[in-house]
Amino acid sequence: MENVKPRWREVLDISMPLCLSYIPIGLACGILLHAAGFSWILTTLVSLLVFSGGAQFMIASMLVANAPMHTILIMLFFLELRYALLGSSLSQYMRGTSKKFLYLFAASLNDENYAVNYLKFATDKGWTPKDALMVEHYSLLFWTGANLIGSLIGNMININLDIVDFALTALFLYMIVMQIKNVLTIFISLLSAVLAIIAMVLIKSTMGLVVATLLASLVGFMVEDYLVKHGHEKGFLLKKIKPKASRKVISKSGE
């Protein structure tokens, strides 16, 4: 009888590793938002409504740098554009759901809960859109809670913000590593690094990031297209890299 768990408990168990990993990042994010002048109410609101680690860190650091609102919003748009890919790769599993459900599902879609849901949809026939939404809401709850606590801690103690800010850099580095699928992606990453430095030094603004992202991703797209059309799929550049992971690998790619 002990084996019969209610569905919400089963889904909570599946979501738990993800939820726990949100705690340190959420705390760091709450501390930075507090330093950027956000009250705990605004920090809670932005965590609930935007629900994106990258976006919230970016809001905090750009506010500290006194960036104007339109620059922040343009950067956010490009940062959030990647969700278009995540959304389209999950869309096949969302057939037959209502429009209201899609609103709710899209609003709390995020890199990490996507990874969990994509894996479950791909491997578990019994995984429903309702379960997927539950994973999103659990992660949203932990994320918001950690941000709120971070915001309150930021009020009480003095922390070196250069160090806390590195949480975001580490988060992006992790996401880069999870995106590396073949040698070509490594080359595109290096190309984007060089382009980003040149573009930012020349343009003297974060628009340089947008220029580097568009150029590097287009080069990647065109090189892959060329290689596939000329029958080099199995060549050096596109050969899949299999990581020697010590834990179970959750694929973040839209394959």
Add this chain to the structure above:
Amino acid sequence: MHMSSMDHLILVLLSMVVAFLPRFIPLRIFSTREIPQWFNEWMKYVPVSLFTALVVKDIFINTKDYSFIGLGYLAKIVAAVIVIGVAYRSRSMGLSVVFGLIAVALLALVLPI
């Protein structure tokens, strides 16, 4: 530009719109239609390019005047290498961030940050 709490609230609400549309529109369109191949092929390279550019901005660019500072933030550069190693081995976001924070905090004691 200094912002009031009202400006912050407006920023949060506009950010919500900017964050919601890229998540919703493809989900809505492609739950009833096929995804065009070129769109998927191109979008595949957007995240890796953007994340790299953002990391480069954090560890190689002084954002006060957008100058290239080379090894000026050596603590962050060494910590970044550590994070890449942890992320590659563990595939865990939480571990990557925690190790990164510990590494940068310790390295900042002896290296410029």
